[in-house]
Amino acid sequence: MEETLSMIIHGCKLARDLESNLANLTGQPNVLSSSCNDILRVFEVSANRLNELMMSTTMSNSSLTSSPLLLHSLPPQLHHPVFDYGELSLLEPHAVVAARTCSPDNNKQEWLRSSYSQALEQVQGHEDTGRHSSVAHLLSSNSITNIVEDHAYYLQQQQQYESNVGSDPGKGTAQRARKRKDGADKRAVRVAGPIMGNLEIPPDDGFTWRKYGQKEILGSSFPRGYYRCTHKSFYGCEAKKQVQRLDDDPNTFEVTYYGHHSCCNSSEASNKTIPCSSSTAMVPPHPYISLSTYMQLGESSSPDMSAGGNLLRMMMAMTGTSTYTTSTTTTITN
């Protein structure tokens, strides 16, 4: 196990090295391709070892197998909006602007067709940054289609939610221990936990959170974690979330979000240098996780092995080597 963990850490390091050299590797697809393959190989070997380990561990069978079964039984429109579509941020601004201005009445397929071609054009045409050109080599047209399609669905859901709830996040939050009287401005999401690594850590959702409390909850065998946005002090962002493992399925987390992230869309935020979900200024602030965010998870929000797990999933999703893109689910339960 130790050796496998070292291997994953090594993979993360390779990925970070690649990211830091992306600007220098613009126009060298062969080098980029080779680097990506190296990284993939490291994670593939790690994944194989972990799979063997899981096979030989009887006690972990139930929790580890429940996730894929659960996920494959769900319709595609319930897939998680964050894990799988983060690379859309790399298609900014074209695809996202198109998605944001997409009227709910528009024909979805028609929109997808135009967004897809626009996205492809953008990815292939942007050779001015290493980031875009590397993505062009990594992403297949199918994965772009999935990204755009599911992201559009998620945006529609969000739009619907915001029109139902109104746009006054964080209003009326009192000073201390003031419980919310109703379910306003509250979204509950069920998310499958990591399939490897530290299973107790909920999947990263693209934002950076700071844990400020944990509480044993009556009738639940798992404690509830309380998180607020890391940028609360910097941007005054009032977004919070509570994370609760389910009793009947410990591999699934119920994440309840309160408030909205002002750190990502406020004019104040845009004038500062630290974007919410991306640690570089190359990608516009965007609430969906970016390649660089994944690359840097190991040294920021997830100091444990979940960083390697997330990176592995992204790599596999991007290269079509896994069906994990369908294995994280969302249920919007307003």
Next chain:
DNA sequence: ATCATTTGACCTGG
């Protein structure tokens, strides 16, 4: 030194 997490105490709505 700085920042994140842990955890017991404190506070409040029901």
Next chain:
DNA sequence: CCAGGTCAAATGAT
């Protein structure tokens, strides 16, 4: 009064 939400000092990690 109690369960749940938050605070803040202590502790740990980098």
